[in-house]
Amino acid sequence: MYEILLVIYLLAALGVIGLVLVQQGKGADMGASFGAGASGTLFGAGGSGNFLTRMTAVCATIFFVISLVLGNLSAKQSAEKSGWEDLSSPATEQVVEKTENAPVNSDIPQ
Numbered sequence: 098m099y100e101i102l103l104v105i106y107l108l109a110a111l112g113v114i115g116l117v118l119v120q121q122g123k124g125a126d127m128g129a130s131f132g133a134g135a136s137g138t139l140f141g142a143g144g145s146g147n148f149l150t151r152m153t154a155v156c157a158t159i160f161f162v163i164s165l166v167l168g169n170l171s172a173k174q175s176a177e178k179s180g181w182e183d184l185s186s187p188a189t190e191q192v193v194e195k196t197e198n199a200p201v202n203s204d205i206p207q
Contacts, residue, residue, distance in 0.1 A: 099170055
């Protein structure tokens with residue numbers, strides 16, 4: 098499930114990037130209104146702007162929703178691995194017994 102959401106998240110991010118780069122700026126409308134060949138496009142004169150704007154909004158919405166879902170899933174996964182949930186129980190310490198006859202494998206004096 099997590100991996101599928103990551104793939105959709107990546108595709109939505111690439112979709113937003115691509116759609117934003119394909120769109121024309123606000124200053125480009127002036128040239129298109131004087132017959133710069135906009136009527137011969139696939140969506141007609143002015144039809145592509147509305148389509149691209151809606152598709153950008155859809156991809157951005159998908160991106161943000163999946164971003165929230167992935168953040169929630171990541172928080173739950175890290176909480177399951179963490180030991181900070183039950184703070185009411187006392188901490189247990191592991192006592193390491195030192196044997197005097199064991200050889201020391203270190204050059205640092207003890």
